[in-house]
Amino acid sequence: MTTEESTTARRESTRARIIEAADRILRSKGPAAVTTRAVAQEAGLQPPALYRLFDDKEALLDAVAEHAFAEYVEGKKLVAATDDPVADLRAGWDAQIGFGLANPSVFALLSTPGRQSPTTEAGLDVLRGRVHRVAAAGRLRVPEQEAVDLIHAAGTGAVHTLLGKPESQRTTAVADALYAAVAATILGDAPALPADDTTAAAVSFRALIHRLPRLSEAERSLMTEWLDRATAE
Incomplete structure (x- = not known):
């Protein structure tokens, strides 16, 4: 091992030690309670060691949240995509509710209003991808962003509500009912035809615009703008 590799290994080891503490x-x-002094003491290090690896407390908290989420995903296995985007959407909901209940402190951190976290954004990107697949399949009856907002808000509310109850009373009934309500609002029973549901058809077409190779970027952009206008309330 070279000197540079040894230095990098020590740095990564120290970083992991701080995150775990x-x-x-x-x-x-x-x-x-996650203060520089408390973390340094828990890790058996001096406070300057933290400053060399993390710009501030927020950066450290982001690293902790990412670490906790990665551990959860590794233990539960990431929800893999199947041929049924609607079922995948529900599986993603269940995984998120499970993560929140298993990691209440981390969830509280990630769901703090106004706090921007890379882990939260990564989770939203996954949700956006799942919603987009539902739209492309012709099963979404509201604009994609509206569906993402409804699912995210309902999921966050479900976890907060359940965490407010004694652990013995935390059943999935509330989360299941909330998902059913959201699903009834955003999902259609089958791929929509224009005569059945013009909004669902427009949402589906918008999700597939990128698959039209003969359109220029300007034409795709204009068509997207028209469809957004058509589906706006």
């Missing part, structure tokens, strides 16, 4: 504090005492 912050994770323990976060889970046992909550986000407010």
